Amino acid sequence: MKNLSVSHKTVFVVDHCPYMSESCRQQVEFDMLNKNRAQGIIPLAPISKSLWTCAVECSMEYCRILYDIYPSKKLVCYIVSDSEFHILNSWNQEDQNVQELMSALAAVGPPNPREDPECCSILHGLVAAVETLCKVTEYQQEARISMMDNVERVSNRGRIICITNAKSDTHVRMLEDCVQEAIQDHNKLAAGSDRLMQIQQCELVLIHTYPFGDDTLVSDRPRREISPVLTSEVHSVRAGRHLAAKLNILVQQHFDLASTTITNIPMKEEQHANTSANYDVELFHHKDAHLEFIKSGDLHPPGSNSRDSNLKETVTLKWCTPRTNSVELHFCTGAFRISPVDVNSRPSSCLTNFLLNGRSVLLEQPRKSGSKVISHMLSSHGGEIFLHVLSSTRSILEDPPSISEGCGGRVTDYRITDFGEFMRENRLTPFPEFNMMESNEVPLERAKAQLERHTRYWPMIISQTTIFNMQAVVPLASLIVKESLTEDDVLTCQKTVYNLVDMERKNDPLPISTVGTRGKGPKRDEQYRIMWNELETLVKAHNKTSERHQHVLECIQACRSKPPEEEERKKRGRKREEKEDKSEKNGKDVEPEKTWQESERLKGILDREKEELAEAEIIKDSPDSPEPLNKKPRLAMEEIHPVDKAKGPVSLLTLWTNRINVANSKKHQEFVGRMNSVNNKAELYQHLKEENGLKTTTLYLSPLVAMFDVCEFF
């Protein structure tokens, strides 16, 4: 049903003239005496509703069902007519609920039987109804605004349901003519107005109601066209339950509703808690919830004649006792709001309360063949109950290839838990509309921006990252992705960096992965270098976000450039790693780093030679000094990270060389010349050159030399 169909606007015009205060002549017993109290008491006489009461309660029931199933975009305007018209509410959404109408109706009160019938007429109300239909609703206004150039294409259609007591068929014809005239007049008015819209189509539903036992003076008449704009139909029904049944059918026709009866609902009686009886509950909902049945021929198509008779057609679905709170995604092809037909009957309220408490119920469709299939589910979302249509046929996606067979399926060390954490941080939450006005930013765009920030540096697998495997980095990593940092945040980041510096000084092991590296894993200070590089990459990805982000980067860069003395100590470890240095893969990021280290190293060489001996002593005495590198733990580290076999066979020479290197590295410090050598050429007596500008001699180191224990020459 399109939003702006004839059902977009419904005007109820209810007769409030003196004759409506007449009794409907159907009595209601309201004094139901309790058996054991009944002795000697005469029950009070039954009472009966007036025609007015019948009309009001039936029209309210119509509205109740309508508002339950269409909380928006299907609007009702209620008009009461006596010597003048009373419009009880507007098209505004906030006026669209049963409480508002009830309150307004209470203010109107029942018709005054003593009023002069000559002054009273339903016509006042009908004319007002036409006028009201010309008024623009919020939704029409929205459509008009979005269609600036084609305002005239926004449609204005509506329905008038008039409950009255007509005198004759001629009287009915007079009412129709009057509506037709009013439409013509108001369309003329509307043509010259920006705030009114011309009526393009109007359905007039005249309901003549009369007391039980009277003969009807008006005959039923199916819908017929009075003019291209106006159609009219006449229903002649007795007041009371007949009128209720009629409006019940009309609301289904007008709003494309269908009925489902949930059968076999086990309910416990208060008195007999250990037995349960089965009940049925009938629900209204949009007829599309039955689409599958209609198409497959299990049900008569809509619009077949059975609907018009009082025999309602309902689809019966069987209750399946729900399993305990399983959170599951069902393949659901539609969800439709429901309204119980008999809203405050005990079985109905029992079922609705059960659902409102958060339970879901699967419903089973008994098929012609006798087989059973789960076809629907009842479930509530935020105090609204929906009938979900579940797919019950074979899936075209059955037996798909598993994700582990596809791209990336063979990788086993995805950061699943970390990404789970990432998803939790990037969960969504609803924001009120007015917030948007303030910040001028759509919440969803902010969500996207956050995803962008959080993923600027996000390695997907564990072996691609060091810092995200380190608990120590967490404070910085979780703060740096923020849009803005406070001074405290910057402090926390700096603390994290200092902490890392401290770790490095203590030479704490790092969770470096060696997958994919050739040879033994990187040495400790090489590991730190990798870690610092990665950390810098992470922070660099954010340093343009704000000045404070920039501060964090500066802090890292400052902390990395260690004082010469510190650098000096590091060097001992590095000597043994020249070969790994070459296989270093971090590429670009590392380049500037390397050159910087190189110059720093050259500077240090002078001092180094002088202090060499003394220093060895100092280091050992200092509590902060790194553990001697050529001790056992190092060996252990190397054994943990075996050579990666994936990169092809290792030659015997390589094996031998490695072994010798390992053995030697435990015994000696690397020859400084080799460390600084370029193509195995090392400059000797550099300090002389620097100090005296003398020509230098070049010493060629052959691979064989490398095998000697160079240390002994010192």
Added chain:
Amino acid sequence: MPTVVLMDVSLSMTRPVSLDGVEEYQRKNLAAHGLTMLFEHMATNYKLEFTALVAFSSLWELMVPFTRDYNTLQEALSSMEDYDKTCLEAALQGVNNIVQQEWGVSCPCQIVLVTDGALGIGRGSLRHSLATLRQRGDDKKFPLPFPFPSKLYIMCIASQEELQSTDALDLLEQLITLNGNEGHIFTVEGPLCLKNVQSMFGKLIDQAYSPFHAVLRCGHLASDVQVFPRPEPVVTDEDVDPIQKNVSSELDIVGFVEIADISSPPVLSRHLVLPIAVNKEGDEVGTGITEDTEDDSSANQIAGKSPNFCVLLHGSLKVEGMVAMVQLGPDWYGMLYSQADSKKKSNLMMSLFEPGPQPLPWLGKVALLGPISDAKENPYADDDSKSPFPLQPKNKRSYAQNVTVWIKPSGLQTDVQKILRNARKLPEKTQTFYKELNRLRKAALAFGFLELLKGVAELLERECTLLPDTAHPDAAFQLSHAAQQLKLASTGDSQYAAFHQNIMPLPTDFSGSSGDRI
């Protein structure tokens, strides 16, 4: 979308195609050639499509039920025999049955009808079927339009001119019209030969069987994916102009939601999201299969070993029980989640929501969903004990707010009984008594049912006289107070009959017994 190939095996399909000098073909050979090409395309690029093969003449036969095994289809194609005349109506009815039996009525299907355009003569001919369209009972309805969503592709092993010389083209066009204009007629351009038939089937492949490739993105994390079955455009039912919406080839994740919060939402369709290796060039239609497979498998192995965002996403969605909200285009969203089938295999799946700014009432407008870090306090609480979903509607529904409906006498009687039950337990039940009394009063005033107020007042007065000696003295006071107030309201006097004004309990001096006095 499953495919049914409906192959014409009537005698006219054996008509030879006259070509100057070269090898002689029958039309059915051309048809088989075209279908082979289609099957080969599917086997490489559209592997998960279920296809069935139906042969028809005056009778129809399901040669191959729905399968993904294209070899079986190919074999059946080459073993087809020749039969009598064309009778399309029966064949379409057959397709209708086959599809409904297998897939029900909501699964969209594609029907590829291969025919030479000789549509039969006399009874059972398409001309006869269409001419008698309006003279049928409910039991003998023409099978079109199919009850399931469908596309009817008609592959004519004939040129347009040839078809136009008879009324065949008109009749086939009528078929498409009958199917709600869902479908297309393909004809051979140029002389009938292998090459031109190939190019005709090439057009079908482009239109209906080209795989849908997209980039799935979450910030800077991304993966190239194939979405299967390919998402079809959706025409939104706008009030003014119907707008066709296409799924964008940029699928942007906008955030994450718990499965319990998204809560089995209604979806238009479901699709597998399969990561694909980038830069697989030479991925053309109809390349030699045997040579390719080896390359393919080694390429697949390499692709299997390089980390892919889809696998990471899938793993975490599965572990955390969440879905990813994904934007499919302007004002169109879907969700990604892990879907496991019975065999412990699981997959990344995407469901499309109805296009529009608010596909699910319980999530609200998607554009208004923002990051939790923007909220003043974490809406999920630090221990995930809370959730901002579902959104509560502004007004409660009738079943959630204790409405009063007296259409059936039982409704009225129950409400009166409730008041009486509480009346007998005064003063303990003072609050409930007045609550029920006021509910009845409000409804009676709205319905203009003043007689009821009078009646209930009388009932309460009678209850007052029936109070046992042991009754609390407050009970009598409250009952007569309530009765008096109801009577006043029943006059309709605006002073006493105001809707929002409630009858308040009578303040009495029985302190300690009536709970509301200090």
